[in-house]
Amino acid sequence: MTRKEWPLxxxxxxxxxxxxxxxxxxxxxxxxxxxVKNARDVYTRRNEGVSIxxxxxxxITASDPADKEAMYDPAESKVYRHPxxxxxxxxxxxx
Numbered sequence: 101m102t103r104k105e106w107p108l109x110x111x112x113x114x115x116x117x118x119x120x121x122x123x124x125x126x127x128x129x130x131x132x133x134x135x136v137k138n139a140r141d142v143y144t145r146r147n148e149g150v151s152i153x154x155x156x157x158x159x160i161t162a163s164d165p166a167d168k169e170a171m172y173d174p175a176e177s178k179v180y181r182h183p184x185x186x187x188x189x190x191x192x193x194x195x
Contacts, residue, residue: 109135114151121153
């Protein structure tokens with residue numbers, strides 16, 4: 101009999117002072133409920149989180165870093181998306 105490997109889960113924590121979740125690491129767990137409990141024990145030992153997300157790594161779709169140029173080339177032609185396109189009035193001191 102072979103032992104079945106538990107799936108890998110990616111863990112995201114929202115901190116006390118933040119609004120967004122931040123990737124903090126990975127762990128193996130049998131299911132999502134176990135992954136949340138293990139993530140709490142491993143990644144929030146000092147009570148620094150207010151929310152935990154876990155995502156099964158096999159369910160994540162990501163771009164390939166080797167395709168970087170093709171993926172991000174269209175953004176280069178859209179200069180209006182860059183802050184350098186706008187004039188900042190002299191009255192605004194802290195930008």
